[in-house]
Amino acid sequence: MSKGKYWEEAWETAARADIEAKQLADLKEIVQFAYDHAPHYKRSFDEAGVKPQDIRSLADLGRFPTINKKTQRDAQGVGSFLGELAAVPEEDVVFVSTSSGSTGVPTMSPFTQKDFDEWQNVESRLFWMAGMRPSDRYIHALNFSLYVGGPDVIGAQNLGALCIWGGTLPSERLIFILKEYKPTAIWTSPSYAWYLGDTAKKTGVDPKKDFAIKRIFVAGEMGGSIPATRKAIEDLWGAELFDFYGLSDIFGACAAQCEHHDGLHIAEDHILVETVDLNTGEVIPNGERGELVYTTLRKHARPLIRFRTGDIGRFVTEPCACGRTQGRIWVDGRKDDMFIVSAVNVYPSDIEYVVRGLDGVTGEYLIRITEENFTAHYEVTIEKSQGVDEPDESVAARASAALKARIGVKPQKVIVLPDGSIERSTHKARRVIDERKKEEWQKEGI
Ligand SMILES: [Zn+2]
DSSP states (O other): OOOOSOSSHHHHTOOHHHHHHHHHHHHHHHHHHHHHHOHHHHHHHHHHTOOGGGOSSGGGGGGSOOBOHHHHHHHTTSSSSSOTTOOSOGGGEEEEEEOOOTTSSOOEEEEEHHHHHHHHHHHHHHHHHTTOOTTOEEEEOSOOSSOTTTTHHHHHHHHTOEEEOOOSOOHHHHHHHHHHTOOSEEEEOHHHHHHHHHHHHHTTOOHHHHOOOOEEEEOSSGGGGSHHHHHHHHHHHTSEEEEEEOOTTSOSOSEEOOTTOSSEEEOTTTEEEEEEOTTTOOEEOTTSOEEEEEEESSOOSSOOSSEEEEEEEEEEOSOOTTSOOSOEEEEEEEGGGOEEETTEEEOHHHHHHHHHHOTTEEEEEEEEEEEETTEEEEEEEEEEOTTOOSOHHHHHHHHHHHHHHHHSSOOSEEEEEETTOSOOOSSSOOOEEEGGGHHHHHHHTO
């Protein structure tokens, strides 16, 4: 097998018209298949007065009903173990992943053998795009328990890399492996990449000299697409960072950055992207910021037709400087994390963008959202780096002005603490404290 720059050159550089023709053929097939085999779609299409034959162009999909996480939860276990969104009998299913359940009951995502193999081909393609080659040694430092990101290591193996199934090892063990086995690529979360590099340094190990990591793949948080966060992790490790993006409902990685780091190329042979208005659900033009809605074009075990992801972002189809014609997405955050201050939509990723770009601070932050007289406010806590003698008030004023410039609305307060005051997290960092939801948290015992 000899590959050049691309894993599948013909597809990755196909003309827009050819991409859309293939998408339309697969869309017609999967919508018919879902209607014929998944009770939920039969019912919801009938109720909406639409039929699979109504799809004559990609735009016709916009007339079909959407589904969301709640639809998945409600359909799960109804009528059969896999529920009313499943379109194949259980004996055809070889694998299920489950979601983390961070927004309610965990949902199962089933795969047939063909779904699974095609998924892993997408993973190989994304790894290849991010520069992985058969000569690489790769450590997959993602959770293997139930999580959809676990099996992605098979995509790296199929590409020919030497794979180490690391999973969620304690950091000292992982540092040992990085030092002794000298893997050249690793996948983890942005906060953990930072934590791990920082922890190594504190124990006298220099990630730049003592490790051989050239590429870091990250997913699960916004950091990988925030330039200042990316640069901080790259400087710490002496490696290039590539942002990946996955969904527990579809694939461990659905999209990834190429060497230009300008958006994430999404697997358009498997996922048809629409963007809809957050409030009305109406389709809006490509390139505008809205909620991303995905239709899985080839996953037969549980087809997702117009799945509202809750992810806010944009999608463009203009070719990239890398030569790929596969559309790119930019994800700004989760709809659930967005909060509104003075009629402005604020995303924690915007705050991170500012904090990571400030001089004289560590880049760690906490956001607190409060409400007074039905008006929401936000407050940001940051840390001053060691050895910086600028007064705290002056650091706070700079931060406040930069936040106002980026977001359009000033924080009520910026609190400046010494380096090390904010607890470092080893996996997904919880950086937003919404005081308005305190009662809910207390009920959940958080
Ligand atoms: Zn590209």
